[in-house]
Amino acid sequence: MSALTTPPSPPGRGPSITDVAARAGVSIQTVSRVLNSAPKVAAGTRQRVLEAITELGYRRNPAARALATGRGGLVGVLTSSSALYGPASITAALGLAATEAGVHLAVEHVVDFDVASVQHGLSRLVDQYAEAVVLVAPVQEAYEALAGAQPLVQVPVLAVSSGGVGATEVSVDQRAGARLAVQHLLDLGHETVWHVRGPRGWYEADQREEGWREVLQAAGREVPPVLEGAWSADSGHRAGELLARVPEVTAVFAANDSCALGVVRALAERGRSVPDDVSVVGFDDVPESAHFLPPLTTVRQEFSELGRTALRQVLRMVEGDGALGDAGAEPAVRSVQLQPELVVRRSTAAPHR
Template structure:
């Protein structure tokens, strides 16, 4: 540092060699380590520490490393709350989920988190509340330091009166039908289910049985409606629908029932987990897949290609769903549209992945 220049007068770009560093020691007592403590320890100005802490350019690499080392040695933690208040944003997106128990929700959360990190945002998860207290989970949004909210719901036709968000809070909803209230990002459930049923009919099967997800699920309802509608369009009466709960155990119970139906040669399961249970039940009952019964799932889980046999399934692009949720909520955050701005529905395309669990109909 030039002779006679105080730390507060140091230029914003630290090109000079820093002063000799004192021996590592935390400030006396238990008080929080300050930016001035780091500056004194590193032999640089407090302004330089601030620039390093906030990631600003203009600090030479050797000085930046020196400051970071001093932060680590002293245990300095930037006051993120104060920085957020100064910027007017917290760079955090809140995610409200009705459940963490389903594979689809977990993959959606993973995709949202990854997309947020790519944009320099963190994600805070509001723990799921019991259905009868779900509005309590929503009310917490006003208490948390978040810039926007993504709501991932399982419940069909969620009562918008429960979705009470702070005025002006940017919000996007995934996997439900509140498009008249908030922007919605969803997988194209209808097209995905239709592709599964059409594939089985093209293989010559006379009808397709369906193992649906739980009745309260919006996604399950959309997939079941598409299954039934396509059969009706082909002049085929839909067989009785079997309802599961997304788990392999419920698929297994459904599969035991379907194995005793001689006319059942093709099954469309609303997700891969239930399809896994169906495969086990059919095997135990002596019904071969795909020689006797063809099975199609929905999701294209990472393990579905390792099922026995490898599962034909509808691929959902969870990464794209997460990316679009983050893009929309950040666009709302930056533009601050009026409350009566038109809402949108964005459907992420699906595609059928054909593997070895489906084959041509071989019956009479």
């Protein structure tokens, strides 16, 4: 990408490593290698980078030297500004894992996942000398925006729960989790299972619905209509009010634990007891789920392990030039998928005959 297509640095801010890369027509990692006097940089490329540094008057932040040595390196995290349990837990787990590993973490929050916002967030992280970024935003629009923004910034990105869209991804098998929940309910003797799904546009919601449907179809059971929901207790309560009016409903798989809480409340208000009349299963195993009334059967995602695995994989990307090469290079670090666990408590039981 040429300097002519790159907007100038904002007033008051000196040229960044991103500006140098754009002026020289190379990746940020190539500039980093030149700054660190690394081998395997062609003489002509090295000369272009040095000329761009001189022309722009670029001055390197001393923090970058620590990054180059692999000690006290910096990893960026780009995530939403939402306080939803899943993304917030993953980001917190990344922070804890980074502290344990002696790695600095820079977190950039994005309100809207359009190309300009994602590009701005990535640029801010790169300007802090992040050599790789973990994207914690399991929504379709984030990866659509990333496809347009990443070539402009040229930072390798590790995706968390991208639905397989990210070239390199760390995730929990959402389909497997849904299958565990639905099979548990069928094994208890329920004829079928109703589903309150998560919001449209979320990979995890889509995959949980797919897993739910797969188990019912494989068992030759009726597949009830999906109830639209969200990650909130309010949405679960609205769905629960509808489900309470259908006498044949005996089992519900909710989008997540918050949604399940709303379903249980709505059923109770309509005189339908959980689990005597209706069994309910959630997803996530939030800390409070063991203290719901009744304690909630749910699917556990080990967010701490997800954070540790994501950090381990992104550090491998930093350490291996094969994963940090120019855009279009085959990633040297492969995707990792963790398995969820069914946690059986007292919100599920065999149906009354």
